[in-house]
Amino acid sequence: MINWNKTIIWRIRLGELLAVVGIYIVLYLLYCITLTFNELAYLKITFPELLKNYLVSQFFDYSIKFILTIPIWYFYFRSIPHWSLATKVFLHFGTLVIFVITWQKLFYATMEFLGRGHLRGSSQIWDIYIPALIYIIQFGFFHAYAYHVKFQQQKEIENSLRQATLESELSAIKAQLNPHFLYNVFNTISASVPPEMEATREMIAELADIFRYQLKASRVDYVKIKDELEFIEKYLALEKNRFGSRLKTSIEASDELLNLKIPPMILQPIVENAIKHGISPKIEGGEVKIKIEKNDNYLIFEVNDTGVGLNSQEEVIGKGIGLTNTKLRLEKMFGELLHLSPNLPNGLKVWFKIPILS
Incomplete structure (x- = not known):
């Protein structure tokens, strides 16, 4: 069974990658068929021959568009995903121009290298309009999908946090049996330790401090780093007594x-x-x-x-x-x-x- 959620690269799932490739293939085929029907009335050539011609030329056309999309997509959705949407929209004006100009130069160079033609003169406006339109549509789709995924993740996190809150409240109720009783027991044990066993007395005190910190931690959201490190040092001190050198x-x-x-x-x-x-x-x-x-x-x-x-x-x-x-x-x-x-x-x-x- 195919795992559509399997991560391929850059946290892109298999299903997402195939969806984008599929959209490009559909656009490619539809554009070739449209051009063939449009030109068939003006050229004395059969439908299959004309379609084959466009399938070859437009293959390079859409392949270049797809390849140019990858670094731009990575920039917006992996390098700066945390930036505001307004900033990204502003940046899109620049990357749109780069996308169109780079595609046009690469596509024209490829067609000339293969001995094939491309639009010239005033007709080249179509080689600006169509790539720009494809850029706007695909990145509009990408941003909408990213928003959908983020929204779903936030819902899952909210549900998890809600559940965790309920569980923590229950744990807090259980922990409030009477912490003072526990501390009093520690003090009683510590007081009963003979003076010559001062190391044992210190271990008991450190253990009491650890329990006290854990109780405090269950009641607050954040603590200072110095408090966390003091707790870690007391924990390590007890472990060192167990492990020695x-x-x-x-x-x-x-x-x-x-x-x-x-x-x-x-x-x-x-x-x-x-x-x-x-x-x-x-x-x-x-x-x-x-x-x-x-x-x-x-x-x-x-x-x-x-x-x-x-x-x-x-x-x-x-x-x-x-x-x-x-x-x-x-x-x-x-x-x-x-x-x-x-x-x-x-x-x-x-x-x-x-x-x-x-």
Whole structure:
């Protein structure tokens, strides 16, 4: 069975590509037939011979139009999809002129090379009008289709967020059994630890802080980067107590970024995955590096480990709850992707970007 939604290149689906090719073939055939009927009354030549002549010449005509469409389509729908429609319409005046002039020169050169004729003199106005009309129609269709796809995606996201909101509200109700009881238990345990076991007391305090942060994270939409990193450091401190010298960590983030806000608990699942699936299986252990940097209007987050790596994304995405949820959060909140790639010479690199929040 043919998968029409299979991505071919540049996130173009097979069905979309075949639809555009099909439209071009229909336009090509209809134009050839129209020209044949129009010229048949003036020329002493049979219908099949005249149609064959136009099929050859117009094949090059529409092939050049199709090829010229590709970079222009890529520019509008892959390079600047986030620009306003008004800006794109203004730019279309320029790309329309480029499209028509380039097509005309390439088509005329091809016909002269093949020893075939083309329109001359005042008749060349048709070789401006028709390509311009095709350009306007096809890009009008492309923009309408892009708007339709975006509208459908927004509806899906809204439905998903509505469902997620209901689930989070239920989770919040369950979590509000009495967090103070949990903290009191931690304090009671900590107080019962003998003074000579100060390291254990510190671990209990760090664990209490982690639970406190998780409760806070369930009630707010955004936290400061410095708060998220403090939480990560406490989590890593507990992991280091478990792994000992097998686990090394480092965090890189400039001071200017620390007060910027990000969704809470966005890094911890990635760090946990790096330790659980990357470092833990190795006898000698490894290192986890966390890096946050600014690039234009985006924050770039990287978590690199020197663990065992993975053969395919399917090993973790879709199976593990942490990375899968992080992937969904990035897609639904910002329309961004979670990227996984090898961390040479060994290990895994997980990174993503989000816009800087005002």
